[in-house]
Amino acid sequence: MMYRILVTNDDGIFASGIKAAAEGVKGLGEVIVVAPAGQKSGVGRSISVFEPLRYAQVNLNGTCQDGVKAFSVTGTPTDSVIIGIFAIMKGELPDLVVSGINVGENISTDTVTTSGTIGAALEAASYGIPSIAASIQAVDQGDKFDFHLEDKHSFKVASKVVKRFASKVLEKGLPEGVDVLNINVPAGATEDTEVVIVRLARKIFRTSVQERFDPRGRPYYWIDGDLVCHDAEGTDVQALYQDKKITVTPLTLDSTSKIDLNGIRCLI
Amino acid sequence: MMYRILVTNDDGIFASGIKAAAEGVKGLGEVIVVAPAGQKSGVGRSISVFEPLRYAQVNLNGTCQDGVKAFSVTGTPTDSVIIGIFAIMKGELPDLVVSGINVGENISTDTVTTSGTIGAALEAASYGIPSIAASIQAVDQGDKFDFHLEDKHSFKVASKVVKRFASKVLEKGLPEGVDVLNINVPAGATEDTEVVIVRLARKIFRTSVQERFDPRGRPYYWIDGDLVCHDAEGTDVQALYQDKKITVTPLTLDSTSKIDLNGIRCLI
Numbered sequence: 001m002m003y004r005i006l007v008t009n010d011d012g013i014f015a016s017g018i019k020a021a022a023e024g025v026k027g028l029g030e031v032i033v034v035a036p037a038g039q040k041s042g043v044g045r046s047i048s049v050f051e052p053l054r055y056a057q058v059n060l061n062g063t064c065q066d067g068v069k070a071f072s073v074t075g076t077p078t079d080s081v082i083i084g085i086f087a088i089m090k091g092e093l094p095d096l097v098v099s100g101i102n103v104g105e106n107i108s109t110d111t112v113t114t115s116g117t118i119g120a121a122l123e124a125a126s127y128g129i130p131s132i133a134a135s136i137q138a139v140d141q142g143d144k145f146d147f148h149l150e151d152k153h154s155f156k157v158a159s160k161v162v163k164r165f166a167s168k169v170l171e172k173g174l175p176e177g178v179d180v181l182n183i184n185v186p187a188g189a190t191e192d193t194e195v196v197i198v199r200l201a202r203k204i205f206r207t208s209v210q211e212r213f214d215p216r217g218r219p220y221y222w223i224d225g226d227l228v229c230h231d232a233e234g235t236d237v238q239a240l241y242q243d244k245k246i247t248v249t250p251l252t253l254d255s256t257s258k259i260d261l262n263g264i265r266c267l268i
Numbered sequence: 269m270m271y272r273i274l275v276t277n278d279d280g281i282f283a284s285g286i287k288a289a290a291e292g293v294k295g296l297g298e299v300i301v302v303a304p305a306g307q308k309s310g311v312g313r314s315i316s317v318f319e320p321l322r323y324a325q326v327n328l329n330g331t332c333q334d335g336v337k338a339f340s341v342t343g344t345p346t347d348s349v350i351i352g353i354f355a356i357m358k359g360e361l362p363d364l365v366v367s368g369i370n371v372g373e374n375i376s377t378d379t380v381t382t383s384g385t386i387g388a389a390l391e392a393a394s395y396g397i398p399s400i401a402a403s404i405q406a407v408d409q410g411d412k413f414d415f416h417l418e419d420k421h422s423f424k425v426a427s428k429v430v431k432r433f434a435s436k437v438l439e440k441g442l443p444e445g446v447d448v449l450n451i452n453v454p455a456g457a458t459e460d461t462e463v464v465i466v467r468l469a470r471k472i473f474r475t476s477v478q479e480r481f482d483p484r485g486r487p488y489y490w491i492d493g494d495l496v497c498h499d500a501e502g503t504d505v506q507a508l509y510q511d512k513k514i515t516v517t518p519l520t521l522d523s524t525s526k527i528d529l530n531g532i533r534c535l536i
């Protein structure tokens with residue numbers, strides 16, 4: 001049986017990471033790349049309900065162009081999944097969606113709820129498609145703007161990890177209750193770096209704003225946030241930052257609180 | 269003690285619903301309204317990391333202007349919470365954040381992961397602030413664009429429900445494990461409509477795209493999706509659509525799968 005794999009991301013169709021993702025899975029089946037035309041980090045599962053969308057076939061430079069069709073979409077990562085499935089694939093669901101490889105780790109509840117990489121994977125998961133999101137740790141946040149990072153980062157290791165999980169997920173599916181596998185690869189990872197299964201840490205950012213003044217003397221604000229690097233045992237933050245391990249966190253679409261619903265009747 | 273309550277939304281600072289929310293809570297403490305300058309539905313917990321933001325004080329027309337300061341922000345609902353707390357309130361956390369009242373129900377995992385109303389509430393919750401998201405059922409999806417809906421919708425009932433929950437949450441806090449209370453009020457609700465606590469349904473949309481052609485003959489696509497109105501017992505979709513009850517769903521920021529993490533080691 002020939003598998004069909006949709007590859008997307010939030011760094012944009014011309015980012016190095018999406019080529020690494022496509023390279024990783026192209027031996028496993030037919031690979032179709034559908035991703036935003038430009039950088040869409042931080043847009044979560046944003047969906048364009050007020051503007052129409054367009055797509056265009058593009059040539060991906062580099063090694064993965066052979067046999068891999070690629071399309072850019074004018075919207076968000078989630079829009080790209082929707083256009084990929086319902087316009088380009090005419091409604092035929094792929095067997096797997098891979099989102100990434102993102103430059104910048106997606107760990108803790110702070111990032112997975114705002115990440116376009118995770119957003120696209122959640123969109124795919126909402127149709128019952130097994131999904132994998134993959135990211136590499138960015139030591140320099142400025143790397144987000146650099147599309148020529150092939151040599152700088154751990155894409156090679158991440159690409160192999162994606163291939164390994166993609167292969168297993170295609171064969172076995174995801175366990176009941178798991179919608180997305182969220183994989184993060186630390187900076188400097190090698191093929192011997194251990195893989196651990198961990199839960200999301202609660203926080204990773206100490207959010208702040210920086211006030212600046214434009215040439216007319218009027219204030220504007222940049223959202224900023226130092227990393228909070230410490231966290232409890234068993235979390236992705238600790239495993240990636242302190243133990244420098246490759247982390248896998250199973251995510252669910254269902255954000256209903258994990259409490260007895262009867263326990264909050266006192267609030268009514 | 270004087271409570272401080274931050275009110276935000278995703279329909280924009282001039283939407284009718286945010287006035288209804290501010291009206292609802294203004295007897296409970298100092299109310300500060302900080303919301304996007306325009307319509308930002310569907311942007312989830314999007315955060316602006318590549319563009320700076322500005323804010324401006326505005327006059328809200330209507331009854332709630334007395335004693336209520338209001339500010340428009342050039343970004344998303346999440347940006348508005350960040351600017352509200354870290355620029356306008358100078359980092360002093362409010363005691364409660366209310367997001368809404370949204371025109372359009374936010375029920376099922378499909379909507380809560382894409383809703384800007386919920387996104388803003390999650391952002392607030394990430395700082396440990398108890399948060400309430402409130403929405404009314406929109407029978408006509410076109411209502412999203414209409415800012416003059418005071419008489420048409422169930423804002424009055426929703427406003428009272430928000431007040432009741434806000435009052436209890438200010439007094440008691442949210443139960444452990446609950447980050448956001450997600451309240452939805454059905455069309456036609458009255459003060460006698462029953463309030464029920466329910467979990468998220470899995471789905472609400474049957475997603476599709478509509479292909480159209482511009483005046484130059486080139487295709488473009490609208491994301492579309494019929495409502496899937498049936499769902500299992502105990503879900504928000506069933507309670508709101510079939511039973512026509514006011515629904516309250518406790519949400520968590522932590523989307524780690526609710527499974528034994530050891531159970532997925534076979535995938536490594």
